[in-house]
Amino acid sequence: MKQKRSVLRNSIITGFVGGVIFSLLNSFTYALKFTDVSHASFIVRSFFQGSWTSTWWIEIINAFMIGLLAVIPAIVYYLTLKQLRGMMPGFLYGIVLWGLIFWLANPLFETVPSLGSLNSETIVTTLCQFVLYGVFVGYTLSYESHDERIARKV
Numbered sequence: 001m002k003q004k005r006s007v008l009r010n011s012i013i014t015g016f017v018g019g020v021i022f023s024l025l026n027s028f029t030y031a032l033k034f035t036d037v038s039h040a041s042f043i044v045r046s047f048f049q050g051s052w053t054s055t056w057w058i059e060i061i062n063a064f065m066i067g068l069l070a071v072i073p074a075i076v077y078y079l080t081l082k083q084l085r086g087m088m089p090g091f092l093y094g095i096v097l098w099g100l101i102f103w104l105a106n107p108l109f110e111t112v113p114s115l116g117s118l119n120s121e122t123i124v125t126t127l128c129q130f131v132l133y134g135v136f137v138g139y140t141l142s143y144e145s146h147d148e149r150i151a152r153k154v
Helices: 002-031 039-043 056-069 071-081 088-104 120-153
Strands: none
Touching: 002 039, 002 056, 002 071, 002 120, 039 056, 056 071, 071 088, 071 120, 088 120
């Protein structure tokens, strides 16, 4: 039981760290004009207006908020896909997450353009960021699950 709780705790940590890292990566690519969509558009700018929402400290605060939200997909991955090994499950999981956010959940966020109005650079950049998050979570949790199975056999 102690080992199982440790793996679940690690999935929470993995989701949070991955969310923070890839949200900051998104802020960086947004600043370099690789994408027209900042993760801050999803959380802060959809609910608050003003020039203060475009400051660097909002991007940092937003990264931590995305980190908290990113725990949910990490736990879902842990509960459903942790037995799968390799890069492909995480790769596909990242694509599914991107689709859920940019296609299904898009109406919730006023400041994020619809999928049809996004340019190709934004689509490719954000899709790659979600794929990287999926692979990061997938590899980490699959590795933890594999270690747990080996420890049970010994």
